[in-house]
Amino acid sequence: MKYVIPLALFVVLVVFLAIGLGRDPHVVPSALIDKPAPDFALPELRDPTKIVSPKDMRGKVWLLNVWGSWCVACREEHPFLIEIARSGAVPIYGLSWKDKREDALAVLGELGDPYVLNLSDFDGRVAIDYGITGAPETYLIDKNGVIRYKEPGQLTPEIMKDKILPLVAELNR
C-alpha cells in the first residue's frame, strides 16, 4: 500500500516521457491547415517569363513540394516523387526554395523531373508565407485552394498510402 502512490507517480512520469520523447521536436504543427493557400506570383523555373499563381491550379487537387538543389533530404526524396508523378495519382508542383536557377535545372536534368512545373522562390519570401521551416516539405491543396495537409519532411510510401492518397481520393470526389 505504501508503494502505490510513488508507483502511480512513476507510471505517470513514464507515460509523459514516452509521449514526449517519442515526438520529433522538429515537427511543428502547421497553422495553415484548412486555411487558404497564401497567394503568390512567381516566375516559372524553366520559363521565367511565365508568372504562376495558385489560382492557376484552381479546380485541381495538387501537391506543393518545397525543395532545393542544396538539400540532401530532397535528393533522397526525389526518386519517390518521380514514382508518384509516373503513377499519375496527384500532380506535383515544385517550389524551388532559395536556389539558383541553373543549380535547380541541373538537378532536374540529372535526376529527372517529377514536377508539372516549378516556382522560383529564390529569395525565400513565399516560403515564409507558407510557414516553411525546412526542406523538403509538402502541402496538399484542394480544388478551392485550401491547404488540407502538410508533411514536414520527406514523403514516404507509407505517408502517401495512409494519409495523402485517401485525402486526394476524398477531395477529388
Place this chain on the structure above:
Amino acid sequence: MFCDHHTNILKTKRFFLSLVLLASLPGFSLAKEAAPASADPVLEERVMKLSKELRCLVCQNETLADSRADLAEDLRNQIREQMKAGKSDKEIIAYLTARYGKFILYNPPIDPTTYLLWFGPFVLLLGGLVVLFRYVKQRRELIVEQPLSADDRLRAEALLKTVPDKETA
C-alpha cells in the same frame, strides 16, 4: 607550433599598430568600419528587440535574434521590411503566428494549451505542501511524551556533574 604562434602575435601587434597609426590620420575614423546592417539604427534596434521574442525554427532553442540560420535571416529581413512598411510589432507577430503557429513565440503565451506548463509547478508545490503537512501531523501523533522516572533523573544529574567546568562554561 610555437613559432607559428609567435609570429602570429607579432603580426597581430603590427596589425594593431598600423590600425592605431591609421586612426590617428586626419579624417579617418575606426567607428565607420562597424556600420550597422541597415542604415537606420532605430529600426535595427526594433528588429532585434522583436526577434528576441521569436523562436528560430531551425535551431529551436535559439531566438531569432541569436540564430545564424538562413531561415532566421530571411525572417529577420521579413520583419525589417514589414516594419519599414509601417506595421506594428503586434501586426508582425500576428502575421508570423498565422504561418508558424504559437510555436514561434519564444515566451509561451498563457492559453488552455499551456496551462499545465504555467500552473503545473504550482500544483506540484501545493501537492507537496499537503503531503508534507499530513506527514508532519502524523508524526506528531506518533510521538508520546514519557515522563522521566526518579531513577533516570538521578542518573542524568550524575552524568551532568561529571562534565568538566571548562566545557560547561
